[in-house]
Amino acid sequence: MNQHGPTREESRRLLLAGQGLAQGSWSLETMLDQLGFVQLDSINAVARAQELTLHARLPNYRHESIFELLGKKKVFEHWTHDASLLPASCWPYWSERFRQRGQRILRSSWWRERMGPQSQQMIEHVLGRLSQQGPMQSKDFSSEHKSAGGWWNWKPEKAALEYLWQSGQISVVKRRNFHKFYDLSSRFLGDPAPNPPEEWIHWACSGALQRLGVATPGELAAYWGIVSPIQARQWCASQPRLRDSAGREALAVSDWKERAAAVKIPRRVRLLAPFDPILRDRARASRLFNFDYRFEAFVPAARRQHGYYTLPILDGSELVGRVTPKLDRKSGQLRVLSVHWENPPSAARLARYQEALQRLATFLGVSL
Numbered sequence: 001m002n003q004h005g006p007t008r009e010e011s012r013r014l015l016l017a018g019q020g021l022a023q024g025s026w027s028l029e030t031m032l033d034q035l036g037f038v039q040l041d042s043i044n045a046v047a048r049a050q051e052l053t054l055h056a057r058l059p060n061y062r063h064e065s066i067f068e069l070l071g072k073k074k075v076f077e078h079w080t081h082d083a084s085l086l087p088a089s090c091w092p093y094w095s096e097r098f099r100q101r102g103q104r105i106l107r108s109s110w111w112r113e114r115m116g117p118q119s120q121q122m123i124e125h126v127l128g129r130l131s132q133q134g135p136m137q138s139k140d141f142s143s144e145h146k147s148a149g150g151w152w153n154w155k156p157e158k159a160a161l162e163y164l165w166q167s168g169q170i171s172v173v174k175r176r177n178f179h180k181f182y183d184l185s186s187r188f189l190g191d192p193a194p195n196p197p198e199e200w201i202h203w204a205c206s207g208a209l210q211r212l213g214v215a216t217p218g219e220l221a222a223y224w225g226i227v228s229p230i231q232a233r234q235w236c237a238s239q240p241r242l243r244d245s246a247g248r249e250a251l252a253v254s255d256w257k258e259r260a261a262a263v264k265i266p267r268r269v270r271l272l273a274p275f276d277p278i279l280r281d282r283a284r285a286s287r288l289f290n291f292d293y294r295f296e297a298f299v300p301a302a303r304r305q306h307g308y309y310t311l312p313i314l315d316g317s318e319l320v321g322r323v324t325p326k327l328d329r330k331s332g333q334l335r336v337l338s339v340h341w342e343n344p345p346s347a348a349r350l351a352r353y354q355e356a357l358q359r360l361a362t363f364l365g366v367s368l
Contacts, residue, residue: 005242006214006252010260012288014213014253016317019277020057023264028065029074029087031057036211036224037084038066039275040077042178043297045309046327046334047364050085052273052311055363063363067175076189077172077180078165081225081280088189093200095168095192097226102167114159126160127169127184134183135173168192201227205235213259214244214252219281246287269349269356271311271323279312291319291342307338313356315349325357327364334361334368 006014016022020034031054032038041049047063054061066085069075075085078094079101086094105111115122130136141157161182164170171188174181185191208223209215215223221232236251244250253259272279274295279285286292293312296304307324314320321341325334336357345353361368 005244005250006256006260008245008288010256011214011245012317013260013263013265014256015278015284015288016265017259017263018211018213021265021270021278021314023266026058028054028058028061029069032066032069032075032085032087033089034211035277036090036207037080037086039080039277039280040083040085041275043309045297046311046325046360048178049273049275052271053276055360056270056272056276056314059359061363063365070172070174073189078168079225081222082275091189091192093195093203094226095194096197096200097224098166098168098192099194100226102163105163105166111159111163114156115163116156119156119160122156122160123164126157126164130170130182130184134170134187135181136183137179137181197231201231201235205232209251209253213256214250216244216248216250219284220251222281265317267316267352269352270314271325271356271360272314274309274311276312278314285319289319293319293322306340313339313341313353315352320345320349321353323353323357325360327366332366334364334366 013022018034020026020031026034038050038053043049046052047055050066051061051063054066066075069085070077074088076088076091076094077083077085078097080086112119126141129141133140138158138161141155141161161170165172165182168185170182171185172180173183173188204224204227205220208220212219212223217232217236218229220236221227221229227235239251240254241249241251244252274293274297278289279293282293291312294305296306296310297308301308306322309326310322310324312319312322320343321339323339324337326337327334334357339353358368
């Protein structure tokens with residue numbers, strides 16, 4: 001085993017480049033291809049997470065233009081580690097994910113209870129309505145079944161829709177005000193066809209490695225959520241291995257030294273979404289950036305250290321602080337509730353930070 005893998009700085013540069021945060025000429029579509037997916041989230045304290053993720057990378061990104069790609073059949077929506085938008089190029093490999101999610105639901109007594117005793121008939125009913133009338137929203141399906149209300153007290157039609165979507169039989173074909181419209185997958189990107197395991201395992205592991213730069217088998221498995229840790233370890237067993245900057249047995253892209261040396265990181269501040277790809281793995285963010293980030297929206301207010309919806313501050317290749325902004329929609333103003341720095345910022349860093357706040361306000365169409 002080669003003992004001389006990427007240093008911590010080289011690993012950080014490889015990750016930033018792989019996650020679209022290095023210099024380059026990007027369109028929305030090429031950025032999505034680079035990332036592999038963008039996580040979706042409904043919290044809208046400032047802007048939704050997918051908007052902040054793309055705004056941090058694309059200076060000319062237009063608000064909510066990501067969903068225009070659904071209508072153009074350039075992306076599809078499904079689960080990676082969470083609900084995400086993926087490039088259409090991933091569709092041929094996603095049949096395994098559809099199979100996994102569909103089987104998981106059919107084994108679940110929770111789901112069966114919500115679909116009711118005639119679950120197969122309910123599934124066929126929903127499919128028939130979509131075939132004749134799609135695209136449709138969940139609210140377009142009336143039900144004789146009374147719901148007690150609340151997030152998880154779904155009517156049977158809603159549960160059937162969710163099963164059909166997660167198993168790949170139907171797709172989200174558009175969103176309006178973040179509400180989903182469903183239609184048959186056969187009318188969207190086509191019925192998903194299974195691939196041999198060796199194909200989708202290689203696609204998932206090699207694609208994750210290209211985007212992470214250096215990774216352990218567990219990190220490769222976690223990237224898409226499509227392969228198991230065992231499958232990732234088996235794939236890695238045939239690849240050249242090394243020791244990463246933490247001394248762990250890992251893999252790196254074959255040209256990691258040249259690639260890391262060539263990376264150019266813009267010297268400007270970016271305000272990152274709480275679910276930004278470089279922060280999703282808290283242990284990796286701590287190891288490479290010496291930055292411990294915790295999303296506190298679901299932490300009781302009295303126990304929060306930094307704020308309800310706090311954005312990490314990336315300055316060049318360093319995570320240097322966190323800011324908690326709040327969009328006041330009534331006054332049309334972006335207010336800063338708090339800002340915490342890892343170390344006292346220089347005047348130059350403060351100026352870059354103010355520029356980033358102004359860019360965010362302009363993106364949201366409000367004043368600062």
